[in-house]
Amino acid sequence: xxxxxxxxxxxxxxxxxxxxxxPTRQIPARPTAPSIDPDVTSGITAAFGDTSALEHSSVxxxxxxxxxxxxxxxxxxxxxxxxxxxxxxxKMIPGNLLTKLTDSEFxxxxxxxxxxxxxxxxxxxxxxxxxxxxxxxxxxxxxxxLTKMKDAAEISDPASxxxxxxxxxxxxxxxxxxxxxxxxxxxxxxxxxxxLAGEGFTGADARALIDKYKSGAAVSGALSAAQxxxxxxxxxxxxxxxxxxxxxxDVRSSISTxxxxxxxxxxxxxxxxxxxxxxxxxxxxxxxxxxxxxSFFDAVPLKDLEDNGDGIAADVxxxxxxxxxxxxxxxxxxxxLFGKMEEGLSELDRDTVISMGNAxxxxxxxxxxxxxxxxxxxxINALSDQADFDSKxxxxxxxRLKEIRDSSSAELSQTDLDTIPADVIPDMxxxxxxxxxxxxxEGVAQKVASSERLFETQEIRQQKHATNALRCLxxxxxxxxxxxxxxTMGNLICGxxxxxxxxxxxxxxxxxxxxxxxxxxxCLSEDRKTKxxxxxxxxxxxxxxxxxxxxxxxxxxLYAYVLSDDFISGIPNDVFSQAVSLADSVDVVAEEQxxxxxxxxxxxxxxxxNKIKEATTGSSGSRRRRQATVYTCTxxxxxxxxxxxxxxxxxxxxxxxxxxxxxxxxxxxxxxSTAQLELMRDRVFSDIAAAGSLTTDQIFKLGKIATAFTTTxxxxxxxxxxxxxxxxxxxxxxxxxxxxxxxTRYLGSTAVSAxxxxxxxxxxxxxxxxxTAQIAQIDSTAFTDSVAxxxxxxxxxxxxFTALKEKxxxxxxxxxxxxxxxxxxxxxxxxxxxxxxxTALTDAQVPAITPGAIALIPGxxxxxxxxxxxxxLLSMEQAQAVTNDQYSALSTDQKAAVDLAQYGPDDVxxxxxxxxxxxxxxxxxxxxxxVLIRLL
Numbered sequence: 004x005x006x007x008x009x010x011x012x013x014x015x016x017x018x019x020x021x022x023x024x025x026p027t028r029q030i031p032a033r034p035t036a037p038s039i040d041p042d043v044t045s046g047i048t049a050a051f052g053d054t055s056a057l058e059h060s061s062v063x064x065x066x067x068x069x070x071x072x073x074x075x076x077x078x079x080x081x082x083x084x085x086x087x088x089x090x091x092x093x094k095m096i097p098g099n100l101l102t103k104l105t106d107s108e109f110x111x112x113x114x115x116x117x118x119x120x121x122x123x124x125x126x127x128x129x130x131x132x133x134x135x136x137x138x139x140x141x142x143x144x145x146x147x148x149l150t151k152m153k154d155a156a157e158i159s160d161p162a163s164x165x166x167x168x169x170x171x172x173x174x175x176x177x178x179x180x181x182x183x184x185x186x187x188x189x190x191x192x193x194x195x196x197x198x199l200a201g202e203g204f205t206g207a208d209a210r211a212l213i214d215k216y217k218s219g220a221a222v223s224g225a226l227s228a229a230q231x232x233x234x235x236x237x238x239x240x241x242x243x244x245x246x247x248x249x250x251x252x253d254v255r256s257s258i259s260t261x262x263x264x265x266x267x268x269x270x271x272x273x274x275x276x277x278x279x280x281x282x283x284x285x286x287x288x289x290x291x292x293x294x295x296x297x298s299f300f301d302a303v304p305l306k307d308l309e310d311n312g313d314g315i316a317a318d319v320x321x322x323x324x325x326x327x328x329x330x331x332x333x334x335x336x337x338x339x340l341f342g343k344m345e346e347g348l349s350e351l352d353r354d355t356v357i358s359m360g361n362a363x364x365x366x367x368x369x370x371x372x373x374x375x376x377x378x379x380x381x382x383i384n385a386l387s388d389q390a391d392f393d394s395k396x397x398x399x400x401x402x403r404l405k406e407i408r409d410s411s412s413a414e415l416s417q418t419d420l421d422t423i424p425a426d427v428i429p430d431m432x433x434x435x436x437x438x439x440x441x442x443x444x445e446g447v448a449q450k451v452a453s454s455e456r457l458f459e460t461q462e463i464r465q466q467k468h469a470t471n472a473l474r475c476l477x478x479x480x481x482x483x484x485x486x487x488x489x490x491t492m493g494n495l496i497c498g499x500x501x502x503x504x505x506x507x508x509x510x511x512x513x514x515x516x517x518x519x520x521x522x523x524x525x526c527l528s529e530d531r532k533t534k535x536x537x538x539x540x541x542x543x544x545x546x547x548x549x550x551x552x553x554x555x556x557x558x559x560x561l562y563a564y565v566l567s568d569d570f571i572s573g574i575p576n577d578v579f580s581q582a583v584s585l586a587d588s589v590d591v592v593a594e595e596q597x598x599x600x601x602x603x604x605x606x607x608x609x610x611x612x613n614k615i616k617e618a619t620t621g622s623s624g625s626r627r628r629r630q631a632t633v634y635t636c637t638x639x640x641x642x643x644x645x646x647x648x649x650x651x652x653x654x655x656x657x658x659x660x661x662x663x664x665x666x667x668x669x670x671x672x673x674x675x676s677t678a679q680l681e682l683m684r685d686r687v688f689s690d691i692a693a694a695g696s697l698t699t700d701q702i703f704k705l706g707k708i709a710t711a712f713t714t715t716x717x718x719x720x721x722x723x724x725x726x727x728x729x730x731x732x733x734x735x736x737x738x739x740x741x742x743x744x745x746x747t748r749y750l751g752s753t754a755v756s757a758x759x760x761x762x763x764x765x766x767x768x769x770x771x772x773x774x775t776a777q778i779a780q781i782d783s784t785a786f787t788d789s790v791a792x793x794x795x796x797x798x799x800x801x802x803x804f805t806a807l808k809e810k811x812x813x814x815x816x817x818x819x820x821x822x823x824x825x826x827x828x829x830x831x832x833x834x835x836x837x838x839x840x841x842t843a844l845t846d847a848q849v850p851a852i853t854p855g856a857i858a859l860i861p862g863x864x865x866x867x868x869x870x871x872x873x874x875x876l877l878s879m880e881q882a883q884a885v886t887n888d889q890y891s892a893l894s895t896d897q898k899a900a901v902d903l904a905q906y907g908p909d910d911v912x913x914x915x916x917x918x919x920x921x922x923x924x925x926x927x928x929x930x931x932x933x934v935l936i937r938l939l
Contacts, residue, residue, distance in 0.1 A: 166194025189219030200235030239267030328360025341365030452493030465498025548573030670706025794830020808835030841868025
């Protein structure tokens with residue numbers, strides 16, 4: 004926050020660079036401080052906490068130089084407040100006197116007084132002192148100080164800042180505002196590129212610095228490997244078009260630079276780098292010591308692996324999997340590779356599993372049949388340590404463990420408990436776990452509660468585990484739950500019935516509230532909200548809002564929204580200002596999806612976000628306020644996710660410069676209302692440019708705001724930059740007409756057959772604007788290279804899904820010939836399968852259909868296509884993806900098969916009905932939907 008203006012302050016001479024300390028041979032003697040009138044000393048000691056400040060010679064001399072009735076002496080004695088000292092007098096106070104003031108006294112100093120003191124050059128204010136200042140005053144006051152200092156700067160043009168000045172600010176440059184970055188000189192950027200590259204710039208700011216570097220370094224064409232290396236982490240935002248210009252050899256020699264910035268890249272950049280890095284035979288390249296493709300292996304098309312199937316089989320025939328074990332890989336790639344590794348194995352042991360590395364993610368329940376009973380525990384521990392699996396895998400692991408134990412008539416022992424993988428225990432029989440020896444029951448409860456997979460099981464199972472824990476504590480139906488009881492339950496409290504929360508006493512309330520914050524995002528009933536609110540009241544002993552402290556607020560955390568609006572409003576601002584991070588902890592995507600699925604979901608954070616806004620910026624949310632607060636971009640950014648609470652009036656009141664600076668931040672948030680998005684869209688046109696005049700760099704910043712553009716607006720945009728296209732297309736919320744307008748504009752006079760794979764990836768949701776005839780024209784190679792990304796999209800109509808499936812058939816052969824890996828790889832494209840194609844799917848293919856594809860298959864097609872026997876093959880994740888409309892179209896036997904797959908034999912009899920959107924179904928569908936959105 005402060006660094007955004009430091010270079011201006013340095014350039015203006017308002018802040019000096021802190022000078023390095025030089026070693027001295029001996030500590031110089033401190034001058035003896037002159038004596039101070041005892042009456043004055045006794046009067047001012049309270050302001051400093053003790054008399055140590057008065058031991059400084061300069062402080063004592065200054066105090067002695069002041070008249071007894073001076074405002075400074077009066078303030079230090081407490082006769083008047085510090086803020087009553089005029090700025091002309093205040094700026095004369097020695098710095099080592101100010102720094103000795105107690106925190107309560109220091110906080111009384113006004114921003115105008117601080118600025119006046121800083122502007123006095125004799126005070127020689129430097130960066131170290133600025134850091135001290137930043138922690139001794141409230142954030143809002145510090146922002147005021149920096150803003151006023153910047154306004155007072157004699158040199159406000161960033162173009163005059165040198166490379167040396169930028170270098171001196173290393174570690175604090177990443178918060179420069181966009182307009183400041185745009186005005187930096189090219190020479191300064193080139194000279195300080197090493198420091199800038201290490202600052203973590205992202206998005207449009209990184210692109211702007213890259214452009215300045217290229218221009219300053221006279222790069223007229225492609226970047227060389229050396230120049231790319233200089234960009235460091237900025238390479239994560241190197242435009243796809245620039246990557247395309249680089250020679251394939253330079254891309255390969257720069258692969259380590261690209262790999263270090265991969266997490267900041269968009270999928271089309273990754274696709275382009277992978278294509279250019281490929282050189283000759285894939286398997287030979289993987290075996291090379293240069294690691295030219297390894298880091299980007301998960302972007303290698305599955306077809307490349309399928310075409311090298313025989314070579315892969317030969318590579319692993321001798322049990323050496325080292326070429327593949329450490330590669331990042333998709334589920335489809337793992338399925339193919341593991342299948343090749345498994346072909347020659349009659350038995351699977353722990354060492355083999357470990358040597359397979361990441362490829363074990365492709366293991367299936369049938370794989371467990373190759374594990375002997377003697378080795379079973381150690382093998383499944385190795386499997387669960389190296390990969391995540393679906394419920395069918397964990398349920399089979401749990402079933403085998405029970406069979407092994409039953410075969411020896413042995414009860415669950417401590418050794419068993421210690422060696423059961425944490426991922427498996429939630430799927431073990433709740434009846435069996437509820438009947439363990441008394442000495443083990445608390446250990447069982449704690450291990451189940453600590454499992455990361457607990458929340459991936461059905462809610463009815465979570466409830467049963469919670470009941471087991473209560474029974475173990477001897478408090479299944481009654482009895483107060485104290486701190487130790489709640490600690491034993493841990494995350495199992497998420498599955499506990501509402502009545503259980505009533506029994507938590509004051510000693511356990513805090514732990515219960517903290518554990519509840521670990522629960523997955525879901526809609527809460529009004530009763531549940533009331534119970535959480537009452538639990539908070541128990542913890543705080545019904546204290547008034549005005550007496551809340553930061554610790555109490557952090558204890559209820561993300562559930563603060565269940566408190567009444569009046570209570571939230573009454574919490575002191577200085578307390579709520581410490582909770583700004585709460586806004587950034589909100590899973591906005593998940594909550595948006597819940598609201599879509601259930602309009603009555605009831606997660607309303609308006610009051611919470613408004614309070615964060617008020618506490619952070621000092622603005623009041625009162626309805627009596629007649630004028631909207633004028634926010635700076637820095638203030639808006641400091642709000643984090645809570646910025647979506649800005650009203651249309653407040654968004655409208657931002658100055659043109661501040662709104663423009665904040666465009667990318669605002670466009671990167673989700674959770675905006677239609678009215679807010681339309682207001683920001685109109686401000687884009689009034690403050691920046693009309694739709695047809697927006698540059699690709701400006702379009703890159705629009706993000707979510709572009710979803711409010713009309714078809715006319717979208718038809719006018721310059722969509723020649725695929726990175727800018729992706730930055731707006733990746734967001735959900737476009738209608739079919741909007742997607743068609745955008746795709747048509749992107750295509751222009753270009754033939755569909757000429758669209759490259761990286762552009763198919765970058766078009767994202769805009770592909771939903773293609774006609775079925777256009778889908779048929781997609782180049783087959785480009786389609787197979789990008790189908791894994793296209794298969795993450797959900798925006799297509801039934802006819803479009805059919806056309807996409809036909810394109811997959813033309814590229815990869817009839818669906819009957821598809822491997823399980825191919826079925827997984829095409830993702831949602833499988834939603835285009837016909838009834839006959841679904842009926843013909845094999846026992847290996849059915850489990851490979853992604854949950855996303857299942858949810859998009861028309862109800863009648865699903866009911867007529869998949870038999871009861873095939874539905875029995877579904878995993879929990881697949882079964883819970885079946886929508887209520889699809890479920891209603893199934894026969895009684897088919898419904899029973901889906902229920903059994905979703906809940907398992909132990910819980911199916913207790914499963915809630917499917918009428919309406921059940922809480923269980925909505926929650927698990929949310930997880931699926933949120934994951935899909937993040938992939939787009």
